[in-house]
Amino acid sequence: MLDEKSVSDVSSRCVAVKSPAPKWLAPHLATCEAIAALLRPFAEVVVHDFRRDRIVGIWNPISECKVGDPSRTEELPPHSDTDGVIGPYPKVLADGRRVTSVSVVLRNAKGASRGLLCINLDRSPFDAVIDLLGRFATPVEERPAVLFDKDWREQISLVVDEECRRRHLRRDRLSRAQRLELVRALDEHGLFATRNAVAHAGRALGVSRTTVYALLKEARS
Numbered sequence: 001m002l003d004e005k006s007v008s009d010v011s012s013r014c015v016a017v018k019s020p021a022p023k024w025l026a027p028h029l030a031t032c033e034a035i036a037a038l039l040r041p042f043a044e045v046v047v048h049d050f051r052r053d054r055i056v057g058i059w060n061p062i063s064e065c066k067v068g069d070p071s072r073t074e075e076l077p078p079h080s081d082t083d084g085v086i087g088p089y090p091k092v093l094a095d096g097r098r099v100t101s102v103s104v105v106l107r108n109a110k111g112a113s114r115g116l117l118c119i120n121l122d123r124s125p126f127d128a129v130i131d132l133l134g135r136f137a138t139p140v141e142e143r144p145a146v147l148f149d150k151d152w153r154e155q156i157s158l159v160v161d162e163e164c165r166r167r168h169l170r171r172d173r174l175s176r177a178q179r180l181e182l183v184r185a186l187d188e189h190g191l192f193a194t195r196n197a198v199a200h201a202g203r204a205l206g207v208s209r210t211t212v213y214a215l216l217k218e219a220r221s
Contacts, residue, residue, distance in 0.1 A: 022049060022056060024108035025115065029057075035119060036060050043121040047106070050115055062122050063093050071116075091120065098123045152194045159186055160204045172206065176215075179205050183212060184219040192216060 021029065025047060036045045036059035047057035048071040055069045087102035099120045106115040163185050164171050169178055182205060191197055202212045 022052075022114070024106065025049075025056060028106050028117065032057060032059060032117065039119070039121065042125065043119055046118045046120065048116040048118065050113065056115070062097075062099075062120065093122075098127065152191055152197055153200050155189065156186060156191050156197065156200050157204055159189055159191065160201075171204075174205065179207060179211075180215050180219060183215040187216060187219055 028047070032045050032047060036043070039045075040060050041062075043060060044062045044065075045057075045059040046055060046063075046065060048054070049056045050071075053071050055065055055067055055071055058065060058067055085102065085104055088100050089102070091099040091101050093099055100123055101118055101120045103119075104117040105113045106117050108114045160171070160182055163169075163182050164174075167178070167181075174182070183201065186192065186201055192201070198209050198212045198216070202209045205212065207215075
């Protein structure tokens with residue numbers, strides 16, 4: 001357990017902790033600081049004192065909360081003496097930013113709940129990235145048939161890709177049975193009628209031409 005000097009040293013490295021820190025909070029201060037250091041600058045860590053109904057610690061503040069502010073316990077997630085972790089649950093900051101929060105009930109040496117540690121993760125930077133990726137993932141127009149219908153290399157690659165996606169297969173982890181099914185699908189599309197198609201299919205499936213010939217013979221039998 002941290003002594004008074006250790007509590008003071010840890011508190012001095014925090015953005016704000018009510019001084020002197022409550023004794024029950026002392027064993028948790030280093031944990032709060034570690035979480036804040038790992039998630040900075042995307043998350044704030046807030047500690048609420050149930051008995052005082054006040055915020056007694058805050059790291060990486062991203063909201064308008066300050067040490068000494070009322071906890072507004074009616075806005076905190078419901079909890080009981082047997083709870084440990086609460087959430088994750090959604091919140092929205094005053095400026096409209098969406099937040100994902102998770103809370104942990106903090107206890108004193110006797111096991112009684114004394115406070116609540118809340119980690120509030122600002123989702124806005126991640127939402128912006130997701131939105132950007134979503135724009136790139138927007139379905140494109142159908143492929144012009146005149147350009148691709150006679151391109152057997154493109155057809156082989158496309159069939160393998162579509163079959164892997166449909167069957168939820170990773171191309172680099174295909175079993176022999178799965179490769180057999182893919183070769184059968186290629187054959188059903190008539191894609192082995194062209195010279196060098198076997199070699200290209202082998203590259204698409206990550207096997208040799210000899211293996212493709214063996215799989216093709218088995219598929220046709």
